[in-house]
Amino acid sequence: MKSINNNLSEKLIINKYFKKLNLKKKGTFNFENDGAYLTLNNNNYKLSVTTDSISENIDFFSKDDPESIAQKITTVNLSDIFAMGSRPHSYLLNLFLPNYINENWLNLFSNKLKKIQLKYGFYLIGGDLSKSNKLIITSTFFGYLNKNLEIFQNRFNLNDDIWITGNIGESKIGLEILKKNILTNLNNKKYFIKKYLYPQPCKLGPLVSNHVNSMKDISDGLIGDLSDMLRGKYGALINVNKIPLSANTKKILNSRNNFRIENLLNAGDDYGLIIISSPKNRNKILRISYKNNVKISCIGKIIRDKGIHFDSHLDIKNIKKFDHFC
Amino acid sequence: MKSINNNLSEKLIINKYFKKLNLKKKGTFNFENDGAYLTLNNNNYKLSVTTDSISENIDFFSKDDPESIAQKITTVNLSDIFAMGSRPHSYLLNLFLPNYINENWLNLFSNKLKKIQLKYGFYLIGGDLSKSNKLIITSTFFGYLNKNLEIFQNRFNLNDDIWITGNIGESKIGLEILKKNILTNLNNKKYFIKKYLYPQPCKLGPLVSNHVNSMKDISDGLIGDLSDMLRGKYGALINVNKIPLSANTKKILNSRNNFRIENLLNAGDDYGLIIISSPKNRNKILRISYKNNVKISCIGKIIRDKGIHFDSHLDIKNIKKFDHFC
Numbered sequence: 280m281k282s283i284n285n286n287l288s289e290k291l292i293i294n295k296y297f298k299k300l301n302l303k304k305k306g307t308f309n310f311e312n313d314g315a316y317l318t319l320n321n322n323n324y325k326l327s328v329t330t331d332s333i334s335e336n337i338d339f340f341s342k343d344d345p346e347s348i349a350q351k352i353t354t355v356n357l358s359d360i361f362a363m364g365s366r367p368h369s370y371l372l373n374l375f376l377p378n379y380i381n382e383n384w385l386n387l388f389s390n391k392l393k394k395i396q397l398k399y400g401f402y403l404i405g406g407d408l409s410k411s412n413k414l415i416i417t418s419t420f421f422g423y424l425n426k427n428l429e430i431f432q433n434r435f436n437l438n439d440d441i442w443i444t445g446n447i448g449e450s451k452i453g454l455e456i457l458k459k460n461i462l463t464n465l466n467n468k469k470y471f472i473k474k475y476l477y478p479q480p481c482k483l484g485p486l487v488s489n490h491v492n493s494m495k496d497i498s499d500g501l502i503g504d505l506s507d508m509l510r511g512k513y514g515a516l517i518n519v520n521k522i523p524l525s526a527n528t529k530k531i532l533n534s535r536n537n538f539r540i541e542n543l544l545n546a547g548d549d550y551g552l553i554i555i556s557s558p559k560n561r562n563k564i565l566r567i568s569y570k571n572n573v574k575i576s577c578i579g580k581i582i583r584d585k586g587i588h589f590d591s592h593l594d595i596k597n598i599k600k601f602d603h604f605c
Numbered sequence: 606m607k608s609i610n611n612n613l614s615e616k617l618i619i620n621k622y623f624k625k626l627n628l629k630k631k632g633t634f635n636f637e638n639d640g641a642y643l644t645l646n647n648n649n650y651k652l653s654v655t656t657d658s659i660s661e662n663i664d665f666f667s668k669d670d671p672e673s674i675a676q677k678i679t680t681v682n683l684s685d686i687f688a689m690g691s692r693p694h695s696y697l698l699n700l701f702l703p704n705y706i707n708e709n710w711l712n713l714f715s716n717k718l719k720k721i722q723l724k725y726g727f728y729l730i731g732g733d734l735s736k737s738n739k740l741i742i743t744s745t746f747f748g749y750l751n752k753n754l755e756i757f758q759n760r761f762n763l764n765d766d767i768w769i770t771g772n773i774g775e776s777k778i779g780l781e782i783l784k785k786n787i788l789t790n791l792n793n794k795k796y797f798i799k800k801y802l803y804p805q806p807c808k809l810g811p812l813v814s815n816h817v818n819s820m821k822d823i824s825d826g827l828i829g830d831l832s833d834m835l836r837g838k839y840g841a842l843i844n845v846n847k848i849p850l851s852a853n854t855k856k857i858l859n860s861r862n863n864f865r866i867e868n869l870l871n872a873g874d875d876y877g878l879i880i881i882s883s884p885k886n887r888n889k890i891l892r893i894s895y896k897n898n899v900k901i902s903c904i905g906k907i908i909r910d911k912g913i914h915f916d917s918h919l920d921i922k923n924i925k926k927f928d929h930f931c
Contacts, residue, residue, distance in 0.1 A: 308757065308758075311758065311759065311836075312689070312757065312758050313655060313685045313688065313689075313758070313821065313822065313824075314653055314654060314655030314685045314686070314688075314689045315653070315654050315655070316651055316652065316653050316654075316689070316755065317651070317652040317653065317654045317747070318651045318652070318752075322648050325642055325643070325644045326642065326643040326644070326652070327640055327641070327642050327643065328640060328641050328642075328643045328697070328730065328731065329639060329640030329641070329731065330697050330699055330731060330732060330733055330745065331733055332699055332701070332733055332735050332743075334701075334735055334737070337735070337736075359639045359640045360640070362639065362640075363638070363639075363640045363642075371654070371656050371745060373656060373658055373699070373743045375658070375660075375741065404654065405654065405655065405656060406656060407656055407657055407658055407743075409658050409660055409663070409741075410663075411660070411741070412738075412739075413738075415701065415735075415737070415741070417658075417699045417733075417743050419656065419697060419745050421643070426644075429642065431634065431638065432634075432637065432638050432639070433637065495639065496639065498639075510637075
């Protein structure tokens with residue numbers, strides 16, 4: 280095996296940093312085969328699958344902590360797995376590594392992956408390594424759910440409730456603080472930058488999946504993702520006062536930063552869920568969220584008038600849709 | 606949706622060129638969801654999974670025909686799926702597209718993918734698109750096989766037969782012709798360049814899976830891949846005269862190109878299979894290969910002496926192992 284990347288061979292990288300992530304599961308062949316077997320122990324389950332990539336200078340910067348990059352590649356995928364009403368099962372990693380990646384980086388990156396795996400209960404099933412001039416990470420995640428369940432993103436009825444989990448815009452404020460577009464005190468700074476560097480997926484999806492009509496994670500901002508769900512067939516009436524904002528975000532909006540709620544409606548990388556469900560399931564959804572310590576807010580309802588409407592005046596004409604593919 | 610890559614939006618690329626590849630299969634949501642459901646119709650089957658990437662200037666060149674690049678990304682993955690004793694089920698595509706990719710390129714690329722899908726019977730289940738300064742394609746393939754079957758790459762017994770399918774070294778000769786390291790006539794030139802640009806996977810894997818002890822595809826060359834299978838536990842005795850070479854390859858070896866069989870033993874990108882099986886299954890394997898029109902050669906056997914030994918003198922000391930990660 281020839282040496283690459285500061286004398287790191289493919290075998291060394293796999294054996295020293297990634298084998299520990301297969302949790303010795305059967306079917307992974309301890310990463311000694313070119314592929315793996317993907318099995319479910321229960322015939323009543325089926326698999327869900329999603330794949331997403333993050334790239335240097337687009338989704339993160341080379342100076343970012345490896346732990347932050349590990350958090351981002353897992354969160355972008357886990358939030359899709361949860362939105363499909365499924366629980367995490369396993370994942371694949373395709374790593375494109377530039378020369379600056381060293382053993383310290385690999386150690387921090389893989390240890391953070393292991394922590395996230397143990398938190399949510401999934402394992403690494405395989406992957407591949409390539410050299411590259413910039414760091415790119417693709418990951419494919421597998422989830423499992425009841426065979427008969429199917430969660431669409433665009434099936435709902437007139438008057439259905441529109442819920443969102445968590446608070447919106449916090450990752451975006453973190454990024455604006457890093458770009459020095461927002462000035463704030465040290466505590467606020469730390470709070471928001473952490474939200475940007477360590478976004479968390481929302482585990483509620485599989486817990487409420489029997490009571491919802493549609494679910495989607497918020498990766499491109501509330502307006503962008505909700506528009507995707509409506510697909511020009513229905514509209515949404517949003518109660519502006521119900522849009523969930525943290526106390527820290529309210530402080531920023533009330534400060535002299537000239538930063539308004541409109542700026543948060545298309546803030547990417549929140550990774551909460553948009554849930555659309557029948558009003559008759561309102562209490563069930565509230566109870567499950569409360570029991571699982573997940574903040575959830577009913578922000579509006581599905582209406583006949585196409586487009587997204589707000590019950591108060593908001594200047595959203597000039598809001599650019601967040602787009603990862605730009 | 607904002608415009609990218611010569612005014613191509615993500616939505617246009619997906620709708621115009623990739624939706625046709627989902628073959629309207631249930632679970633793909635016609636690519637309108639962020640993920641897909643991966644189901645098997647038969648409880649007696651399980652899934653296999655493999656993932657591989659190809660990059661511009663490493664595995665192909667930007668001037669290569671899009672059809673050749675489509676062939677390569679599917680062959681590198683299909684040959685692993687076959688080596689695991691499984692039949693193709695579906696696949697994911699992660700495309701990193703530089704600015705030079707236009708609609709003509711996407712049209713040729715996706716049409717070739719569709720042809721390969723129809724030939725082997727599988728469909729596109731999802732993927733993602735990113736911008737990049739060079740073309741990188743990652744693909745994850747799923748196969749299906751009997752739940753109780755498990756094909757290892759390193760389980761076999763002393764005196765087991767070592768088989769290989771197809772001919773070795775043809776893709777390598779094609780590359781050397783393109784690099785002008787080998788001079789030959791026009792017909793030979795066309796023959797070998799096609800082998801390099803359009804490598805084919807070997808479908809024999811799932812057909813013989815009940816009669817083999819181990820299988821692996823030849824992606825890093827015969828010596829490299831066989832060594833990986835032996836893993837320092839056993840050795841192999843190879844009958845040099847049995848190593849399968851096409852008539853065209855023999856012509857090259859007999860010409861004044863100073864190109865010898867040693868140069869072909871670590872030739873990457875052949876994508877035939879190495880099959881290790883008990884001598885008692887010899888007739889079954891020959892019969893199945895013959896019936897399916899697959900060339901197969903028994904080139905040697907497993908011995909106690911570690912390493913790879915040849916029955917004639919070969920100068921293999923200086924052969925560099927082919928390594929995709931260099």
